[in-house]
Amino acid sequence: MNKISFRQALLIAIGSSIGGGIYFKTDDVLMTSQGDVFLSTMGWIVLGGTFIFAGLAISILANRTKRDGGLIAYMEDCFGEKVGFATGWFFAIFYSPSQIAILAWVTATYGLQIFNFNSENIGVNGFYIVIFLTLVAMFTWNILSTKFAALVSAFSTSVKLIPLLLIPILAFIGLEPANFANITEGTSYVANNPEAIKMITEAGLAYNPDASWLTIFIGPLLAMAFTFDGWFTVGSLSVDMENPQKDLAKVFTISLSVVTFVYAVYHLGVNMLMPADEIIIAGDAHVEYAVRALFGGIFGESGGYAAAKVVIVIVTISVTGATNSFIMGANRYVQALAEEGNFFNPQKYRKFSVKTGTPLSSALAQGLCTFVLLMAYYLQEGHGWFSGIVIDELPVAFEAVFFIPLMIAVIMIWTKDKSVGFFKGFIAPIVGTIGQVFILFAFFTNNEQAVLYFIICIVVIIIGLIFKVAIFDKYRQTDEFKNQVPAMELLEQQLK
Numbered sequence: 001m002n003k004i005s006f007r008q009a010l011l012i013a014i015g016s017s018i019g020g021g022i023y024f025k026t027d028d029v030l031m032t033s034q035g036d037v038f039l040s041t042m043g044w045i046v047l048g049g050t051f052i053f054a055g056l057a058i059s060i061l062a063n064r065t066k067r068d069g070g071l072i073a074y075m076e077d078c079f080g081e082k083v084g085f086a087t088g089w090f091f092a093i094f095y096s097p098s099q100i101a102i103l104a105w106v107t108a109t110y111g112l113q114i115f116n117f118n119s120e121n122i123g124v125n126g127f128y129i130v131i132f133l134t135l136v137a138m139f140t141w142n143i144l145s146t147k148f149a150a151l152v153s154a155f156s157t158s159v160k161l162i163p164l165l166l167i168p169i170l171a172f173i174g175l176e177p178a179n180f181a182n183i184t185e186g187t188s189y190v191a192n193n194p195e196a197i198k199m200i201t202e203a204g205l206a207y208n209p210d211a212s213w214l215t216i217f218i219g220p221l222l223a224m225a226f227t228f229d230g231w232f233t234v235g236s237l238s239v240d241m242e243n244p245q246k247d248l249a250k251v252f253t254i255s256l257s258v259v260t261f262v263y264a265v266y267h268l269g270v271n272m273l274m275p276a277d278e279i280i281i282a283g284d285a286h287v288e289y290a291v292r293a294l295f296g297g298i299f300g301e302s303g304g305y306a307a308a309k310v311v312i313v314i315v316t317i318s319v320t321g322a323t324n325s326f327i328m329g330a331n332r333y334v335q336a337l338a339e340e341g342n343f344f345n346p347q348k349y350r351k352f353s354v355k356t357g358t359p360l361s362s363a364l365a366q367g368l369c370t371f372v373l374l375m376a377y378y379l380q381e382g383h384g385w386f387s388g389i390v391i392d393e394l395p396v397a398f399e400a401v402f403f404i405p406l407m408i409a410v411i412m413i414w415t416k417d418k419s420v421g422f423f424k425g426f427i428a429p430i431v432g433t434i435g436q437v438f439i440l441f442a443f444f445t446n447n448e449q450a451v452l453y454f455i456i457c458i459v460v461i462i463i464g465l466i467f468k469v470a471i472f473d474k475y476r477q478t479d480e481f482k483n484q485v486p487a488m489e490l491l492e493q494q495l496k
Contacts, residue, residue, distance in 0.1 A: 004241050004242065005241075005242055006241075006242070006243070006247040006250070006251065009241055009247065009248075009251045010251050010254055010255055011157075013231075013233075013251050013252070013254075013255035013256075014255045014258055014259060015153075015157040015160075015325075016230040016231070016233045016325065017228060017230055017231045017255060017256065017259045018160055018161070018164070018259055018262065020103055020106050020107070020315070020318055020319030020322040020323070021106075021226045021227035021228075021229065021322075022164065022227045022263055022266060023106070023110070023284070023287055023315055023318075023319065024106050024109070024284045025223045025224070025226055025227050026266075026267060026270055026279060026286065027279050027280050027282070027283050027284065027286055028203075028220070028223040029043070029220040029223050029224060029267070030186070030190075030220075030271075030276045030279055030280050031199065031200045031203055031205055031280055032205060032219035032220040032222075032223060032442075032446055033216050033217075033219055033220045034187055034190055034191075034200070034207065034208075034209070034211065034216055034219075035186035035187045035188075035189055035190030035191075035196070035276035035277060035280070036186055036187050036216050036276075037182070037183045037184075037186040037267075037268070037271045037276060038183065038184070038186075039213060039216050039217045040220050040267065041264055041267055041268055042217065043217055043218075043220055043221055043224055044224055044260060044263045044264040044267055045260060045264050046217075046435075047221050047224050047225065047228070047260075047435060047438070047439075048228070048256060048257075048259065048260025048263065048264075049260065049431075049435075050431055050432055050434060050435025050436075050438070051228055051231055051256050051260075051432075051435060052252065052253055052256045052257060052260070053427070053428040053429075053430075053431035053432045053435070054232075054403065054407065054428070054429070054431075054432030054435060054436070055231065055232070055249075055252030055253065055256055055432075056249050056252060056253065056423075056424045056428040056432075057406070057407055057410040057424065057425075057428040057429040057432050058074070058232055058252065058406070058410075059248040059249040059252055059424070060410050060413060060420050060424055060425065061074040061077070061078070061406060061409070061410065061413075062074070062244065062248055063244050063245055063248060064077070064413075065077050070232065070233055071087060071091075071232060071402060071406075072084055072087045072088045072091065072336075074406055074409075075087040075402060075405075075406070078405070078406065078409040079405065079409070082465065082468070085337075085340075085342050085464070085465070085468055085472075086461045086464060086465060087402055088333060088336060088337055088342070089337065089342075089460075089461060089464035089465075089468075090398075090457070090460060090461050090464070091330075091333055092330070092333035092334050092337060092366070092369070093369055093460060093464065094369075094373075094395060094457065094460050095395040095398075095399075096326060096329070096330035096333060096366065096369075096370075097330070097366065097369040097370040097372065097373040098373045098392060098394070098395050099229065099326055099392070099395065100135070100323060100326045100327055100330060100370045100373075101131075101135070101370050101371075101373045101374040101377055101392075102377065102392035103319060103322055103323035103326060104131050104134050104135045104138070104323050104370075104374070105131055105374075105377060106284070106319045106323075107131075107134055107316065107319045107320050107323050108127065108130045108131045108134050109284050110284070110287075110312055110315050110316040110319060111130075111134070111316045111320075112127075112130065113284075113285060113288060113312050113316075114309060114312055114313055114316060118285070119381075124378070124381055124382040125382070128374070128377075128378045128381075128382070131374060132371070132374065134323075135367070135370060135371070135374065138320075138323060138324055138327055139327060139363060139366075139367045139370075142324070142327050142328060142331060142358065142363060143331075143353075143356060143358050143360055143363050143364075144356055144358075145356065145358075146328070146356070146357060146358055149324055149327070149328050150328070152320065152321055152324045153321050153324050153325045153328065155317070155321065156317050156318050156320060156321020156322070156324070157321060159314050159317055159318065160314075160317075160318035160321065160322075161262070162311075162314050163287070163291075163311050163314050163315055163318075164262050164263075164266045165262065165265075165266075166311075167266060167269045167270060167273070167287075167290060167291065167294065167311075168265040168266050168268060168269025168270075168272075169269070170269075170294055171268075171269040171270075171272040171273050171294065172269065172272070179272035179273075180272075182271050182272055182273075182274065182275050182276070183268065183271055183272060185275075186271065186275065186276035186277075187209075187276075189275045189276050189277040189278075190276055190277045190280065191209050192277075193277035193281070195277075195281055196276075196277040196280045196281055199280055199281060199283075200280065204446075204447065204448055205219075205446060215445075218438055218441055218442050218445070219442055219445070219446055220442070221438050221439055221441075221442040222393050222396065222397055222439055222442040222443050222446065223393065224263075225393075225396050225397075225439045226392065226393055226396050227263060228256075228259065228263075229396055229399075230325075230326075231252075231255075231256060231259070233329070249424065270286065270287075270290050273290040273293045273294055274286060274289060274290050274293060287311065287312065287315060288308045288309075288311070288312050289308075291304070291307055291308040291311045291312075292304040292305060292307070292308045294307070295307035295308070327363075327366075330366050330370075331358065331359055331362055331363040331366050332359060332362065333362075333366065334349055334359070334361075334362040334365045334366055335349060335350055335352075335359035335362035335487070337349075338350035338362065339486070339487055340476075341472055341475050341476040341481045342468060342472045342476075343472070344467075344471070346472075346475065346481070347480070347484075348361050349361045349362050349365060350362075350487045351487055351490070351491075352487055352488065352490075352491040354491065354494045354495065357491065359487075377392075393443065393447075394443075394453050394454075394456075394457065395457070396439070397439060397440060397442075397443035397450075397454075398454065398457045399436075400436040400437070400439055400440050401457075403432070403433075403436050404433055404436050404437075407429035407430075407432045407433040407436070408429070408433075410424075410425060410428070410429040411425065411426055411429050411430075413425060414426050
């Protein structure tokens, strides 16, 4: 069996961490920080730093498991089979569908920008039809060909860093006095722009020009956390790495350092090109406007327009790859649950298609869950339902419910096995926990109905546990389950 080298693992880690979130969360970050560019940039650096420490702690858990599964496997190893199931159920039924739906929303947003369309000129209904068709296309090619889906993700990874580095590099090269004013006077620009303040309040955020620096610093951390989402997935590769004991901690450290640096300089670069209030007003279109400003002075208005369209094409490819990667992983969640007898009609949902080699029924179930969550986004954007909360950030905040216990578990391991080291076994999980607490604090202070929606997440998990006790565990006691051939082995037999 071919093992994953350190270099390959590092590239996978960087690719899985950098997604499309940075492009459509920059304006959200500025809204929650009230235009404070300096504190929001520090937020990227501090939050990224806490993830680095959390990654060091996670590396201990990853190196102690002999199973695939990543976060789900760690939860089961540390807290038992039911907790592992609850984690897998949440990720399959709620977390992955919500992230796929919002990333498809972003993909459609930037795809339409290429042709100068948006949800305003085609209407909310038309916009969500485009999103629906985008999801249908992505799930279809993932079902028909894993190889093609992998090529999509690989190609997007090769181009996604271009705008993230190009924009800040050129912004720094073309330094002008106005660039520095944009960074130092962001809060003033917002305070003197009623339209920007209106957009902040309409987003359910409380605009307070007298807010403390700590409130402004913590406020945007949840939106930032969304952009890092996926950073922990490399831990699931530990069983396939050449030397995980030596390399995994370094992979976490280097990859998260790179991602943190890229996000921080991109945030600075964009804000040098556009004042904070204009970015807030432009919303997700700020990328195009920033590139126009960047190249317009060099090549004229038409040249700036053309350059902006090229960058938007690259951004669209990037977020398409991020969405595709989520679908590739999510299609296996239901299959993994069914393989363990923890899903309805498990013999159906655990199977891989002989024709395509993909878990067809599992992918269809995942697609159905995604379309349900997409409908929630539609009801919020088109009909005002679920007001007072950013739905896509709810699962990211709830991740802390899983990560904080894992950080505590690492400390418990260190108390019994000092060979893991004081730094990785105690300091790292402590700092990692602080980062997760910051994220939770930002969620509960920035969302009017945070408690209610947190309860919804808990209810989703409780429903899954009820199904497990009432249905799944009984099936797991049957001879059919005990004597079943592993799905991949069964597929190999059928192909022969």
